[in-house]
Amino acid sequence: MGGSRTRILVTGMGGQLGSLVASELEGQPWVERIVGIDLDPPRRRLSQATFHLVEPADLVRTSAVVKELDPHVIVHLGVWEPDARVNARLAEHHTRLAAESVFSAGRRAPSLRHVVLRSGIEVYGRGGDRPDRPDENTPLAPTSQYGRMLMHLEHAADRSFNGTPVKVTSLRLAPVIGPHIPSPLGRLLRLPFVPFNVLSSPRYSVLHEADAARAFVLAARRAPGTPINVVAPGEVSGFDTVRRSKHIPLPLLGPEWAITRRVAHLFGAPVPEHVVEVLHRGRLADSSQCEPLLGWSPEMSTREVVDSLFSWEGVVRTPARRAWEVAS
Numbered sequence: 001m002g003g004s005r006t007r008i009l010v011t012g013m014g015g016q017l018g019s020l021v022a023s024e025l026e027g028q029p030w031v032e033r034i035v036g037i038d039l040d041p042p043r044r045r046l047s048q049a050t051f052h053l054v055e056p057a058d059l060v061r062t063s064a065v066v067k068e069l070d071p072h073v074i075v076h077l078g079v080w081e082p083d084a085r086v087n088a089r090l091a092e093h094h095t096r097l098a099a100e101s102v103f104s105a106g107r108r109a110p111s112l113r114h115v116v117l118r119s120g121i122e123v124y125g126r127g128g129d130r131p132d133r134p135d136e137n138t139p140l141a142p143t144s145q146y147g148r149m150l151m152h153l154e155h156a157a158d159r160s161f162n163g164t165p166v167k168v169t170s171l172r173l174a175p176v177i178g179p180h181i182p183s184p185l186g187r188l189l190r191l192p193f194v195p196f197n198v199l200s201s202p203r204y205s206v207l208h209e210a211d212a213a214r215a216f217v218l219a220a221r222r223a224p225g226t227p228i229n230v231v232a233p234g235e236v237s238g239f240d241t242v243r244r245s246k247h248i249p250l251p252l253l254g255p256e257w258a259i260t261r262r263v264a265h266l267f268g269a270p271v272p273e274h275v276v277e278v279l280h281r282g283r284l285a286d287s288s289q290c291e292p293l294l295g296w297s298p299e300m301s302t303r304e305v306v307d308s309l310f311s312w313e314g315v316v317r318t319p320a321r322r323a324w325e326v327a328s
Contacts, residue, residue, distance in 0.1 A: 005032035007069055007111070008220060011102050012077030012118070013051055014038030015085065016180045020213035021075060022049045030221060035069045037062065038078065039094065040085075043180065056098035059105065066105040072113055073220045074106050079118045079153065082146050083270035084182040095149055103160035112166055114223040116216055117157050119170040121229060121285040122147035126277050135286035136172070136227045144274035154227070167225030171215055174231040174285065175278060177305055178209025179312040184275045189241060189309055193248040195279060196238030202282030203235040208305045211298040218294040228294065231287035234302040238279050244303075245310050 008025060012018040013036025025031050026048045034049040036042065042051055054061045056078065078098035082088035106112055124134040125143035142148045150172075157168045177186045185206070188195075207230060215230045236244075277283065291297045300308075 004072075006030055006072045006220070007033045008035070009066060009069055009071040009074045010034060010036040010049070010077065011074065011098060012036075012038050012079060013042050013049070014040035015077060016043050016178065016182065017118075017176065017209060017212055017216075018077040019043040019046070020209060021077065021216045022046055024213050024217045025049070025220070028217065028221070033069065035065060035071070037065055056094045056101060059101045062101040063105040063108070066102075066109050070109055070111045071106075072111050073116065073223075074102065074112065074114075075116045075216055075220055076102055076157075077118050077216070078102060079150070081182075081184065082149075082272040082274070083184045087270075088145055088272055092145065092149055095153065099153055099156050103157060106166070107160060107164065114167045114169065114220070114225070115157060115161065116219045117154065117168060117170045118216075119150045119154055119172045119227070120146070121172050121174055121231065121283060122274050122277075123151045123154070123172060124285065126281040126283065132282065133284045133286050134229075136229055136289055144272070144277055146272065146274040167223050169219050169224050170227040171219055172227055172229045172285070173212055173215070174205045174207040174229075174287075174302075175275075175283065176209055176212045177206050177309060179308075181209045184270060184272055185278060186309060188271055188275060188279075189245065189306075190312075191247070194238075194242045194245050196242055197280050201237040201239060202278075202280065203237045204278050204283040205231045205233075205235045205285070205302045206305050207232050207298060208300040208308075211300055214296065215290070215294060215298075218296055222294060224293045226293070228289055229285040229287045230290055230298065231285050232298045232300055232302045232305055233287075235284060236302055236306055237282075240303075241306055244307055247310075 010022050019042040025034050036051045037054040080091035080094045082091040123140045125141040140151045154170050175185045177183050
């Protein structure tokens with residue numbers, strides 16, 4: 001953004017990732033002002049950022065916030081992963097409405113020059129003739145609800161800002177895991193039993209929440225204006241995960257995955273189809289463009305993230321809105 005100080009709108013600031021991004025932005029000397037919106041309040045104390053409670057479909061309120069701030073950058077984290085904070089139906093509903101409101105308001109912001117979008121490597125899909133390790137030039141061909149949500153989000157951003165000077169940077173993240181991230185994959189792997197594909201050894205990579213937040217801060221600063229895969233170095237297989245967890249191994253064949261999804265749900269760990277894909281087919285991506293475009297690459301390896309997963313204290317799954325109401 002040159003030498004000028006930057007005004008930033010962070011959507012989805014109420015989620016763990018949004019709160020982390022806002023916290024990091026507060027320490028950046030090039031940032032002039034940070035304003036956030038979300039359906040729920042932030043998960044951590046912020047000293048400088050201003051937060052507004054805004055429903056995803058509330059275009060009037062969103063437009064008012066955007067008009068008052070006149071942001072240079074929008075960091076759009078208003079993305080609900082299925083069965084993370086809400087069920088799959090609400091996740092898709094909230095994600096679509098939030099994008100419509102934010103992009104519509106953003107088009108009318110005279111100073112806006114860059115949108116950083118949360119996406120994921122789920123957009124590439126799995127199986128068929130799709131490459132096992134897609135790069136940013138691989139055609140988008142999602143095979144899960146979440147992958148389709150993210151693809152439609154990228155397309156919506158491209159359509160909204162086509163013909164304007166606004167750059168769009170889609171950060172295609174590996175599955176994000178952290179001690180406070182409401183990750184369906186993380187919850188599944190922390191169950192007393194860990195399922196794995198007994199017929200093959202599909203491999204996957206993940207991303208730590210702190211590295212994910214750092215990627216958004218750097219993208220907001222550098223404005224590359226192109227999709228970037230952000231994936232922790234290294235990979236693990238389902239069986240590696242079982243061995244590292246020291247939990248009960250649960251070898252599965254094809255039909256047994258459906259039963260496991262129902263059992264996991266009873267244990268408080270709903271398993272959406274994009275998470276089944278990770279353990280049944282693997283999930284990798286080429287992240288070689290991250291270093292040249294962001295001047296950085298994720299610091300924690302996939303093995304380190306997975307190992308740390310099993311040392312975290314248990315987390316009670318409480319919706320943010322309820323936690324806020326109790327606290328107040």
